[in-house]
Amino acid sequence: MIGGNISIVGKPNVGKSTLFNLLVQKHLAGATRKPQTTRHTIDGVLEEENAKYQFIDTPGLNFNIKKNFNRVLNKNALSAIYQSNLILHLVKYNQINKDDIKVLENIKNLELPKILVLNKIDLIRDKNRLMDILSKIPSEISDYYDEIIPVSSKSSKNIDILKKIIKKSLSKSKKNPIESIINKRPIEFFTAEYIREACIRYLSEEIPYSLHVEINKYEESRKLISIAATIYLRKKSHLSIVVGKNGSMLVKISKAARIYSEKLLNKKVFLKIFVKYDPKWKESEYFLNSYD
Ligand SMILES: Nc1nc2c(ncn2[C@@H]2O[C@H](COP(=O)(O)OP(=O)(O)OP(=O)(O)O)[C@@H](O)[C@H]2O)c(=O)[nH]1
Ligand SMILES: [Mg+2]
Numbered sequence: 001m002i003g004g005n006i007s008i009v010g011k012p013n014v015g016k017s018t019l020f021n022l023l024v025q026k027h028l029a030g031a032t033r034k035p036q037t038t039r040h041t042i043d044g045v046l047e048e049e050n051a052k053y054q055f056i057d058t059p060g061l062n063f064n065i066k067k068n069f070n071r072v073l074n075k076n077a078l079s080a081i082y083q084s085n086l087i088l089h090l091v092k093y094n095q096i097n098k099d100d101i102k103v104l105e106n107i108k109n110l111e112l113p114k115i116l117v118l119n120k121i122d123l124i125r126d127k128n129r130l131m132d133i134l135s136k137i138p139s140e141i142s143d144y145y146d147e148i149i150p151v152s153s154k155s156s157k158n159i160d161i162l163k164k165i166i167k168k169s170l171s172k173s174k175k176n177p178i179e180s181i182i183n184k185r186p187i188e189f190f191t192a193e194y195i196r197e198a199c200i201r202y203l204s205e206e207i208p209y210s211l212h213v214e215i216n217k218y219e220e221s222r223k224l225i226s227i228a229a230t231i232y233l234r235k236k237s238h239l240s241i242v243v244g245k246n247g248s249m250l251v252k253i254s255k256a257a258r259i260y261s262e263k264l265l266n267k268k269v270f271l272k273i274f275v276k277y278d279p280k281w282k283e284s285e286y287f288l289n290s291y292d
Contacts, residue, residue: 003052004085004170005043009077009107011099012036012060014090015119019153020044020057023163027260028190029057030197036060036209037200039073040193041080042185051167056080063102078106085173086113086166093118093150094133096141108144113169116145117162122152188215190264191227194257195273199231199242202252207241210234216274226270227261232278242275250275 008016012035020029024044030037038059046053058077062070081087087107091100107114116137124130130150142148147165151158192213200208210233217228233239243250250273258271 001050001052002167002170003054004173005054005056005083006086006088006166006170007041007056007058007080007084008088008090009058009061009081010090010103012062014060014092015153016060016090017057019088019090019117019119019151020055022153022156022159023053023055027263030193030200032197032200034200034205034208036062036073037197039076039196040185040189041076042193048163051170053166053170056084061099061103061106063099081107081110084112086115086169088115088117088162088166089145090117090119093121093124093130096137101141104141104144113146113173114144115162115165115169116142116148118148118150119153121150121157122155187265188218188227191215191218191257191261191269191271192229194260195229195231195253197260198253198256201256202249203241207233207238210238211242212278220267224268224270225261225265226272228272228274230274230276232276234277234279236277239275239277 008020010016013033015031017029017031017038020042021027021031024046026044028044029042036059038057040059042057044055044057046055058080059073061074061077063074064070087110089103089107118133121130134148134150137148146169149158149162149165151162153159192215195213196208196211199211212232213229214232215227215229217226219226231242233242241249242253244252254271254273257273258269261269261271
């Protein structure tokens with residue numbers, strides 16, 4: 001039996017959560033076109049014949065650590081790396097820059113197999129361009145990786161090859177699979193994440209970064225799961241935007257989160273969302289410490 005923990009790391013917005021959802025064949029992690037969508041590590045299991053993989057999606061590493069918030073996200077991401085048997089470092093295929101190098105700096109000395117995954121190759125029109133890009137990766141970067149593979153998490157291109165490489169690398173890994181890893185998320189965590197994902201998708205840039213979702217009630221009966229949640233906002237002026245005209249935005253957010261929750265929980269979900277103004281949530285000790 002081959003197995004292990006595989007963390008997916010990289011700077012924000014390179015497609016980590018999209019790849020993670022594809023690999024675990026479930027929509028567990030929010031994935032949107034805006035950076036810093038992921039705030040927590042999330043693990044998901046893929047079982048195949050003679051193999052059991054535990055993938056870990058992580059927040060995008062952002063080394064502008066003047067902000068407390070980025071520091072917390074980085075801590076979460078790095079804690080996953082240290083519990084891994086294998087690291088997938090995801091980059092956008094044509095955009096390896098200083099932020100990716102900083103990620104590399106954080107993983108290069110770990111004695112684990114590392115795979116450099118060049119994502120989003122569906123965006124390449126000219127096939128020859130890929131060869132060109134691959135040949136131009138400087139050896140100061142490529143030398144640190146056991147394998148380099150271009151993929152598309154959107155069109156699933158090369159994902160089967162990536163899985164084969166993962167299997168091969170794990171079988172060579174000297175480190176024993178670490179059994180108990182990362183906190184298993186309570187099921188209501190995912191509903192909170194779906195609400196946040198819908199907010200990121202439907203609200204303008206600034207608002208989703210300044211909100212926080214808490215689940216206040218989670219009750220399961222035979223046929224129905226009843227969930228109550230609160231969206232906390234840092235600015236009073238955001239209240240009317242999140243609620244929308246006649247509550248229309250909140251209905252939209254709630255519907256998206258409910259549909260994803262029903263899919264995951266396999267049951268009918270009744271979801272009630274409240275919106276509250278709380279300017280201090282981001283600074284609160286409770287919030288910063290509870291974030292892992
Ligand atoms: N064209 C293309 N877009 C992709 C691909 N993979 C992800 N994306 C898009 O890239 C954007 C970011 O994807 P995410 O999966 O949220 O990225 P992430 O790295 O998890 O981002 P953070 O959690 O913010 O660090 C989304 O709009 C995705 O649809 C891909 O292979 N091709
Ligand atoms: Mg993500």
